[in-house]
């Protein structure tokens with residue numbers, strides 16, 4: 551099976567070459583609704599920072615931190631590794647948990663997230679990539695959410711296979727009830743729980759909720775911006791994605807991005823069990839242990855080393871067992 555998936559990964563890279571980066575000059579069309587929504591949430595989040603160091607109850611901070619971790623996991627283990635890449639299988643209860651965690655992030659539906667992400671992998675850093683990093687750090691970080699999609703994103707997005715996502719009852723439920731679910735899970739519950747259970751004021755609870763939202767959004771966005779700009783390329787020096795430890799820390803394990811673009815079907819999104827800061831992998835491993843997650847896909851070390859030798863930049867991977875030494879790559 552592995553050679554097939556390796557060929558699939560190579561084919562995806564070929565697809566990306568079909569769309570020339572910045573093929574035509576493009577005049578941005580600003581989405582003022584999104585500018586107002588994201589602008590307000592960012593200002594409210596910065597204001598929320600003041601409450602963190604002044605009058606917020608410690609329980610509100612602890613509760614919000616747990617929700618922040620859960621929302622990042624909802625994106626990384628749910629929308630990303632499960633639904634975008636099908637790198638493992640999850641039973642119904644785990645899918646419901648991941649859908650709720652993803653709703654906590656406020657990043658619209660997991661279906662939309664996965665559709666954009668499949669486009670991102672298939673047409674990386676071209677006009678058909680929703681957050682084309684050739685347009686700069688700000689665009690790939692959050693600017694792409696503030697403008698109307700490029701026509702090439704819309705055109706290629708309509709052609710991409712999403713049949714598995716459309717058949718998924720959990721994703722369908724989230725799509726059909728997105729306004730209600732996001733209102734309850736992302737905004738109302740995180741604000742009202744601190745108010746009713748330990749007497750936090752609405753003003754404080756609301757702004758710390760906004761802070762949690764913007765932290766999750768910006769942490770996840772670092773994968774598209776920083777991990778396409780700064781770092782090394784041990785597996786393929788011809789693509790923009792990089793290995794970036796800061797992004798790994800902020801996203802609970804998604805900063806091994808050069809590896810991930812070369813082997814997107816690996817459920818670890820990292821090489822050689824590179825697990826130290828990969829909380830998302832540990833989360834999936836835990837659910838595999840109790841039988842809720844299964845069919846975890848990985849890539850053999852030999853294939854990884856061979857690929858690094860063939861197309862890597864020679865910088866070595868994160869793991870001692872697979873690092874570049876003078877005269878070639880050392881396989882542990």
Ligand SMILES: [Zn+2]
Pocket residue numbers: 670773774778791807811
């Ligand atoms: Zn990427």
Ligand SMILES: [Zn+2]
Pocket residue numbers: 630634635667671810814
């Ligand atoms: Zn991915």
